[in-house]
Amino acid sequence: MTLEPLLDAPIAIQIHVAAVIPAALLGTYLLVRPKGTPRHRLLGKIWLALMVITALSSFFIHQINMFYGFSPIHLISTYVLFGCWGAIVNARKHNIEVHKRIVRGLYFGGIVGAGAFTLIPGRIMDKVAFDGDEITPLLVAAGIGFALLWLMSKEIWRRRRLS
Structure with a gap:
């Protein structure tokens, strides 16, 4: 592991990583602790602020230039911004089930899912975490993908049983 690629990266990427790493750790804590x-309310507000910073900073990152400097990953950033708003609105309305569903989606889609894409060989976080090793990040990303599919299928089956 080396931080050199990250320290040499543009400031937008540094801000993005500086927000997403504590968001990932804090999000994990919030998901497993009492609600x-x-x-929980205080740390949840901090987590949402970190998620908004993460999403906004991504709009200044144009490493994958597919459409006028943007890529499909920017759709996730838009989803995160709307999701953060929805999480706040539903928490204030005491619509806790919808709040939980949105926050889980933000965490698993916006952090875990999008984070898996950063491990694609040749990207900065691949170089940081694996020093450019070709196969390890693919195995990690595949493992994260399978875990996400398993968690989503469990949630879908749970909802079907309740209805």
């Missing part, structure tokens, strides 16, 4: 406590 509705004053601590």
Whole structure:
């Protein structure tokens, strides 16, 4: 592991990583700890702010230039911005089930899913985490993908049983 590629990266990428890493850690904490406590509310607000910074900073990253400097990953950033708004609105309305669903989607789609794409060989985080090793990030990304599919299928089957 080396931080050199990240330190040499444009400032937008550095800001993006500086927001997403604590968001990933804090998000994990929030998902496993008790909900509705004053601590949960405070840390949830911090987490949402980190997610908004992560999403906004991504609009200044144009490493994959497919359409006027943007790529499909920017659709996830748009999803994150609308999702953050939806999480706040539903928490304030005490619509906790919708709030939970949105926050889980933001975490697993916006952090875990999008994070898996950063490990594609040749990208900056691949170089940071694996020093440019070709096969390891593909195995990690495949593992994350399978875990996401498994979690989503569990959620879908749980919803079917409830209806």
